[in-house]
Amino acid sequence: MTTRSTSTGELIRLMRAAGFTGIDESRVLAEDWQVTDFAEAGRRSLANLVQSVGAPAVMVSFLDSDVGFVEALTPDGNGWEGLLNRETAKSYEIPLERFPVESAVAGAIAWSVVAGLTPDEEAVRQALTGSALFAEELSSALLVALGLPDAA
Template identity: 50%
Template sequence: MGNRGGTAVARATVAELEEFAAEAGCAGIDGAGDLGGGWSQVQYDDQPDGAALAAALARRTGAPVLTVAYLDSDVGFVEAATFAGGSWRALLNRVTAENYEIPVDRFPVETALAGALDWAAAAGLSADPAGIRAALADSETFAEELTDRLLGALGIPSAAPGAAGA
């Protein structure tokens, strides 16, 4: 895949999320889609700091937001924020991250799991703790695959296991 960009997921229309992401500094928005249940996703070539982006989008949408910045599709850096100011971060594809000499101990799975569950509750979603833990701890060829699994485990409607189009 070779992705060096990122993705943002929020409860907003596709047009709103595209506009908000551009306003927040995302460059090269090149893909967007409706995930169902009021959730949308945009992809972009370049983004500002992930934590700042997630917080800015959460303020703008008034809803929880999750962003993932990709390192050549090998590793994903997750940043999530809620409108109330809650946040969490995680690392996707830990084994590959170690090969890049990324200090995975700075991204504890259990801390991310707790944050993810709080985030999902704030979003009114029914999360799957075991599925979230697996997405955060497992490895795949592409980090985007783990993003899809994480979104489904968080309860994002069309990304949920068994949902139409998933």
């Protein structure tokens, strides 16, 4: 989970209220952005959190470190979804057509701009189409490509 928040304690409290469980401590990035690990999220957890925080957020859920499911929202309700490690996702029989790359790239760029960041479109596309041993590597690359400060 990556979002802006005024304090780590406040973000963790809001995440719990939004339906996230197994929350670890946040890592603070520049410009009040925070990265927080969690075990599980409910169906509307991201939407609830974005509404509570009043800031854009991006969430990546991992399947055995092999595949990453990306979901991002802005406070005005605009969002996008993407898939990390598409080749590996095939072995899990995940329907790739549910995660069109160009739609995800366009959504990611729009999300990033609304979040006040400077995205790198080609790097976003690479993260969403690339392969890695662990999907977490692609997640880190995606955060950097979205323009999140100090995400590397």
